[in-house]
Amino acid sequence: MPQNTADIVGKAGTNFTITIDNGTILSAYLEVPNQPIVALAISGNDQEVTIASLPAGDSTVRLDLVWAPGDSNATVDVGTGSAKVSNPKPIIDDGETPGYVELFGV
């Protein structure tokens, strides 16, 4: 996955949070090719996960989600930290689980 197709790009090793504005995150995982999956800390009313250190190259955040009645699509954004989200911001369709966010560490 090249850098220009990633949802969020940042400096490798940087700490940041990913937020969604709809849905509830039940569990979240950082998936790096050929490495064990790492569970991520969830905060912010169950709509924010923390990436302690952005891996270099490609990685993926998997969000196991549940949607309440009336929820609409979730927009993915960067909460805190210096990583940059793509423009337009990534969307996770309501009702879908898991939701994936693709990362790239430069």
Added chain:
Amino acid sequence: MTKTTALAILCAILVAPLMFGQATTPKDVPQRFCDHDPRPEIRIYCEDLVRFLDDANERAKTMSATEIKDALQNDLGHLDPSQRIGVVKFITATALSTVASEALSNILQNRTDRQLGATSTASGTTSLVSKAGSSEAISLALDAGVLTQSVNGTTATLSTNADQIFRLVTGRNPTCTVTCTGSWFENKVLDLTNISASLSLAQQSSTTTATSGQASGTTTTPVSSAAIPTGAGKLTGIAVRYEVLNKYDPRSPGFRKKWKDAITKSSLKDAAKAIGDLTDKVAEGLQASATPLDRDKMVKAALEDPSGKQLANLFDKYFSDVSAKVQQDSAMDSYILQVMRSRATYRQEWFDALHSAAGDLLTFDYNYNRPLNQPITHDFKLIYGRDFSGSGTLTFNGAFSLYGQIPTGAKYGRLRYGQVSAEYDRTTSGKGKSVQTELSLAGYWQYQPNPSVLNIPAGTVVPGTTIPLPNGTQEFVGTAGSLWVTQAKLTIKTGSKGSGGINIPIGVSWSNKTDLLQGSKVGAQVGISYNFSSLAGIFTGGGQ
């Protein structure tokens, strides 16, 4: 109300959104080019195709095709199964068009508040008290044994959700898991309406027909009509029920808090993780085998034809190629099947959480009842269910029954009976396991102002004579007053964490009399029911 009127109402419920589709569609939601596309994969990807088409044409005012492609990587990623963000919908679309859709028919069966079989007045039933909940898709039940009736029989009951039929017929997102969006009519009427039909299997019915003359014998009394058998399988009732959850506003802080609590208590986290783990496996396989989407061609198609037709055709060709490749890989097919099964589990957990958050269930039930050799009745019932979480469920029924037609000179009124009843259900063993047992204790009181009415069909010979009754008659049988029934029932359920969804209720009952006979009666009831999770799964070759 006649039988024709009752059937007309049922048909109207189902057909109304088709006939008045424009009126029931919110005016601020314009019709999209792919909403009614005949290709299921295009309908499933419709939102993503529309989003990409609109975004591409908006940017075309200031950007080149290459710049658009770079700017809309996320939009395109949703359409590309070789990327993780494109896998979830690919699984849905592939499952719908392959044998993997059989997984859609799996469902959990651990709720204690569902009515799947015939009600207490059927000639074959295991349910003394009607439950407030219904099948979310379709269920089939076979019940033998009676509770309030005198004539023992076997009843087959087919129940379904009106919205599931509507989605299947119209092809509008038939595999939707949760938060399925539809018109007001779908959300407020069809989704909450269940329809069931009961057929008596063990009792032979008859029809009276005119005779055309004596064939042999020497009797001098002419026989103008005779009752001929018409076989078993007579439709004995059609029921329509409407569920009313406690009113809630999805945006209200009170409901959001209850929803959060319900999620925490439920097994949704485990169910969602299972979907995620299996989806990861499909994604890994697709990343290795799926041809990436030709994004340049997609941009070109979107810009050349803003109507979306070219884009849909291009995407359909791409999807078909990738899907065909996946279907040749038995391991991938198996993973997709497992994802769909885990989605069915998740769906059921989601509904359970919603019921828990929304509170008590209240259901209105109308039953067009055609008991054998008795007048047609219209039964109206109000059902209230209260869930005490781990401590069981309490269900109350209040009902009255009206005769459909009163013959001239009848010695009885319109009201056949009124009844109240209650049942307590509790899961007694196997919570969270694939086999569970549930104990139910129920009490039922019915009061009828007149004895029961029995139809004596035309052509019946008066006992002890050779005199036939030319026009038939009605006779009182049994007694007026109170009918008491108590029942203890054990239900064996399968499907909590595994596949399937079979209930086997076994009950014993005592009643002080039955509808036609005096004297107390001890009876036994046994049944079996199966609850399918999706009509779409059945009709796409995957029903179990």
